[in-house]
Amino acid sequence: MDGETQRRHPKLANGTREAEILALLQRAGGALTPGEVTERLGGGLTYSSVVTILTRMHDKQLLTRTRRGRAYAYAPATDEAGFAARRMRTVLEERPDREAVLARFADGLSDTDAELLRQLLGPDSDTGR
Known part of the structure; x- marks a missing residue:
């Protein structure tokens, strides 16, 4: 990231990012792929960062995932x-x-x-x- 991007999108703690993504998924009304999450976040994270966070959240059993084409689609495990x-x-x-x-x-x-x-x-x- 360049300096300007870092000022617009400061680095947040993983727990904060997880909470942000969980809230986004809860509002979505259905499972989302990492690409859809990245798009809805508005450029705050790279695709690979979103994949990493979603995978960690799945490993913690916060999310479920199902295959959608070549990617997984993620949804909250509960309300x-x-x-x-x-x-x-x-x-x-x-x-x-x-x-x-x-x-x-x-x-x-x-x-x-x-x-x-x-x-x-x-x-x-x-x-x-």
Whole structure:
């Protein structure tokens, strides 16, 4: 990249680029090839950079992919709520004392959210399974 291009398209962290591409794919309403992603990004990344990011995201199971001609077409593996739930599970799994984490989480819930969680857990949730 020349100096002018770098000023217009500053280097971003991989997580930022992944989030940008994930949001683009969620808005797309269907799977996109790396070329389509590159085009929709408006020149912010090269084709090869987009391929690398999409491949990494697929390896992390953030995206699914299917063959479309000679390329793959990528789509989000789940919706926004699914990704949020996945992040919550990851945090929970990284902590040695799951009970303490869940207890703190439950203590911080509003009454409305606590009731919603009880409903989602089902009728046996009050019995302390």
